Amino acid sequence: MSTVQYLVIGGGAGGAGGTGGGGGAGGYRTATGFAVTAQAYTITVGAGSAGSANLTQSANGSDSIFSTITSPGGGGAGSNNNIGSNGGCGGGTGGGFAAGISTGSNGGNGGDGSAGTPNFGAGGGGGAGANGVTGTGSAGGNGGAGTASSISGTSVTRAGGGGGGTYLGGTLGAGGAGGGASSPSGVATANTGGGGGGSRDNVGSGGAGGSGVVIIAYATNGTDGVSTASTGGTITTSGANTIHTFTSGGTFTVVLAGGGFTPTPLMHMRLMAGGMV
Numbered sequence: 001m002s003t004v005q006y007l008v009i010g011g012g013a014g015g016a017g018g019t020g021g022g023g024g025a026g027g028y029r030t031a032t033g034f035a036v037t038a039q040a041y042t043i044t045v046g047a048g049s050a051g052s053a054n055l056t057q058s059a060n061g062s063d064s065i066f067s068t069i070t071s072p073g074g075g076g077a078g079s080n081n082n083i084g085s086n087g088g089c090g091g092g093t094g095g096g097f098a099a100g101i102s103t104g105s106n107g108g109n110g111g112d113g114s115a116g117t118p119n120f121g122a123g124g125g126g127g128a129g130a131n132g133v134t135g136t137g138s139a140g141g142n143g144g145a146g147t148a149s150s151i152s153g154t155s156v157t158r159a160g161g162g163g164g165g166t167y168l169g170g171t172l173g174a175g176g177a178g179g180g181a182s183s184p185s186g187v188a189t190a191n192t193g194g195g196g197g198g199s200r201d202n203v204g205s206g207g208a209g210g211s212g213v214v215i216i217a218y219a220t221n222g223t224d225g226v227s228t229a230s231t232g233g234t235i236t237t238s239g240a241n242t243i244h245t246f247t248s249g250g251t252f253t254v255v256l257a258g259g260g261f262t263p264t265p266l267m268h269m270r271l272m273a274g275g276m277v
Contacts, residue, residue, distance in 0.1 A: 002225030002256055005032045005241075007151045007215040008071045009193035010088045010106075011046030011061030012179065013125065015162045015186055015206025016077035017199045018054035019095035021113065022125035022132060022143045022162030022173060023209045024074035025180065026061050026193030027088025027106030030149055034067075036226065041066060041252045043232065046073050048209030051186060051196050055079050060087045061193070064212040066252070074195050074209055075102045075110060077125060077162065080202065084110040089126035089144065092164045092173075092198060095135055096120045108132060111141035111164060119170030125161030125195035127176035132161045139171035140164030143195055146178020151215050152245065153238025158192040162207065165198030172200060179210045191247045214246040222257030229255040 010026030026046060046062035061073030075087025083100045084091025090102030090110030102110035104126045111123025111132030121135030127144030135141045143161030150156075160176030165183055175181040179194025186207020188194035196207035216233070218226040220242045232252035233244040244252055 002036050003033045004036055004224065004226060005151055005217045006030060006034055006066055006069060007149050008064050008066050008069050009159050009212045010064045010071040010073040011048040011212045012188050012193045012195045012209030013061045013074035013076045013087060013091050014049045014051035014058040014209045015196040015198040016052045016058045016079040016094060017056060017205040018202045019080045019122055019167040020165045020198035020206050021077035021084050021092025021094050021110060021122040022164045022198050023058055023077045023195030024087045024089035024091040024104060024110055024125040025107060025127045025146065025159035025161050025195045026074045026212045027071035028128035028147055028159045029069055029071045029106055036254045038254050038256045043214050043246045043250050043252055045214055045246055045248050046212040048188060048211050049076065050208050051206030052079060053205045054202055057082050058206055060085055061209050064214055066214050072105055077198055077206060089128060089161055092123035092125045092132050092141060095122035095165060095167050108144035111135065119166050119168050121166040121170055122164035122198045124164045124173045127161040127178060127180060128159035135164050140166040140173030140198060142174045143176030143180035145176045151217050152243055160194045162188065162195030162197045165200055167201055181207050183207060215243060216252055217241045217243045225257050227255040227257040
């Protein structure tokens with residue numbers, strides 16, 4: 001059987017305008033030993049959604065897909081007095097409203113908004129590694145932290161939630177580690193699936209969410225049953241692995257090692273000796 005490792009992260013959601021919540025990070029799915037065959041796999045990399053204007057909820061980010069693996073886009077954030085949306089990670093609830101928490105299917109939930117005074121902060125967006133933090137009467141909630149992966153050869157943290165906005169000069173929530181953002185810049189890092197930050201006061205727009213990413217890796221020496229003649233994405237090597245990184249849509253074409261036949265070490269020794277397998 002031929003197998004690969006994968007990391008599939010959906011697009012992050014934008015933050016909401018008008019004391020808005022932070023956007024939820026894209027869904028985060030990763031595994032080893034995923035079976036592949038000699039064929040072309042269509043890769044979809046989800047876009048991050050735009051930040052919304054005052055009194056408008058932001059849209060969810062878009063899904064990222066590899067084979068049967070789908071990582072949903074992050075949940076859109078709620079503007080003032082609106083709950084965030086469910087998604088890969090949940091969007092934060094707007095300030096002045098504390099009636100519910102949006103749910104993440106592949107990560108953390110969005111943080112609740114605060115109805116407290118004087119500033120009523122909005123909730124932070126959920127991250128792949130943690131829930132968004134609830135807003136308070138003086139600050140927006142921080143976005144949930146992302147999750148680290150070493151599939152690319154070094155440890156990189158991705159898919160942090162966006163920080164929540166606040167009203168009347170309160171403190172903005174910080175973006176979650178791993179691509180999340182906070183206002184006033186508010187824009188999440190591209191190809192991390194991070195959520196965008198919510199806006200300050202009842203003016204302006206939230207920041208955009210970050211696009212997702214798909215990364216596929218396998219042993220360079222062919223022991224995973226996949227040949228380095230396989231194509232698609234940006235191809236690099238690190239240690240014992242060959243890595244295909246997709247920052248936009250494309251095709252991963254699998255070529256099997258040895259034409260689909262990879263002998264075990266014992267079989268190889270017998271073949272070299274001229275004996276029967």
